[in-house]
Amino acid sequence: MTRPTLSRRQALFAGAALPFASALLSTPVQAAAELQGASMPLFNRFKLGAFEVTTLLSGSRTVENPGDIFGLNVDPAEFAAVSEAAFLPTDRAQFFFTPTLVNTGAELVLFDTGVSADGMVAALAAAGITPDQIDVVVLTHMHGDHIGGMMTNGAPTFANARYVTGSTEHNFWAAAGNEGFDAMVRPLNDRFTFLEDGGAVMGGLTAMAATGHTPGHMAYMIESDGQRLALIADAANHPVWSVAYPDWEVRFDADKAAAAATRRALFGMLAAEKVPFIGYHMPFPAIGYVETRDTGFRYVPASYQMMLNG
Numbered sequence: 335m336t337r338p339t340l341s342r343r344q345a346l347f348a349g350a351a352l353p354f355a356s357a358l359l360s361t362p363v364q365a366a367a368e369l370q371g372a373s374m375p376l377f378n379r380f381k382l383g384a385f386e387v388t389t390l391l392s393g394s395r396t397v398e399n400p401g402d403i404f405g406l407n408v409d410p411a412e413f414a415a416v417s418e419a420a421f422l423p424t425d426r427a428q429f430f431f432t433p434t435l436v437n438t439g440a441e442l443v444l445f446d447t448g449v450s451a452d453g454m455v456a457a458l459a460a461a462g463i464t465p466d467q468i469d470v471v472v473l474t475h476m477h478g479d480h481i482g483g484m485m486t487n488g489a490p491t492f493a494n495a496r497y498v499t500g501s502t503e504h505n506f507w508a509a510a511g512n513e514g515f516d517a518m519v520r521p522l523n524d525r526f527t528f529l530e531d532g533g534a535v536m537g538g539l540t541a542m543a544a545t546g547h548t549p550g551h552m553a554y555m556i557e558s559d560g561q562r563l564a565l566i567a568d569a570a571n572h573p574v575w576s577v578a579y580p581d582w583e584v585r586f587d588a589d590k591a592a593a594a595a596t597r598r599a600l601f602g603m604l605a606a607e608k609v610p611f612i613g614y615h616m617p618f619p620a621i622g623y624v625e626t627r628d629t630g631f632r633y634v635p636a637s638y639q640m641m642l643n644g
């Protein structure tokens with residue numbers, strides 16, 4: 335009777351392991367490696383046609399009770415069920431703050447500036463860029479987590495940059511008596527130029543009105559050599575609660591009906607045309623796709639698609 339091969343191999347390994355085990359026992363115990371804490375890369379870079387696009391993680395924080403932010407008009411039981419189905423807890427959520435850098439080959443264009451100059455400059459440094467290299471800063475809107483990196487100790491963080499934003503957005507905050515605007519934007523007013531819906535920062539960087547989150551909130555279409563990528567800024571700030579349920583009201587949206595209409599229009603277009611997008615608050619590296627699903631959309635995080643570009 336022949337023994338099954340597997341059993342024979344097991345017997346061989348068992349025999350071989352004996353001297354090894356006794357050697358281990360006589361070896362001095364080595365110090366364990368120190369735990370270093372949770373970590374995530376600060377930048378993600380890829381090609382888009384002749385452009386290079388880099389998403390930059392300028393900061394991240396944990397926020398409690400996200401249902402009070404993302405589900406204002408939603409029954410807590412429904413919020414809990416939707417979250418559970420998406421493997422998400424309801425007691426806490428992780429927020430990400432992701433400006434985007436576009437190198438057009440001629441200029442470095444930074445979309446939004448993070449919560450603070452420190453976080454912004456650190457993410458740029460990780461990507462090999464110094465603040466004085468930035469040629470253009472584009473502000474999608476003027477909430478504190480987008481204008482927070484504009485100034486460093488009262489001086490412009492991006493010393494050589496010119497600035498671009500939507501005229502409606504700038505007019506709104508200039509008249510609002512807003513501390514953040516007065517500290518971070520007003521001192522640079524004479525370096526600003528202004529855009530309307532459909533206007534271009536330069537060739538390949540086109541503004542798309544996406545109002546609701548703020549009165550003059552703008553998304554952008556980045557296009558080079560026929561490749562397109564949308565930058566939706568804060569049109570939707572969570573991959574499940576706001577993408578799958580565009581009508582769920584979000585505390586941070588100034589005009590909730592307009593914000594919902596913007597999500598439906600913008601994601602409807604991106605889904606139909608299969609265009610990837612970067613969302614400022616989407617989980618880093620903040621890039622994904624949408625398809626229509628049920629009464630909303632399904633977010634599909636990008637995996638390696640961008641690495642195949644060029």
Ligand SMILES: [Zn+2]
Nearest residue numbers: 477479568614
């Ligand atoms: Zn934001």
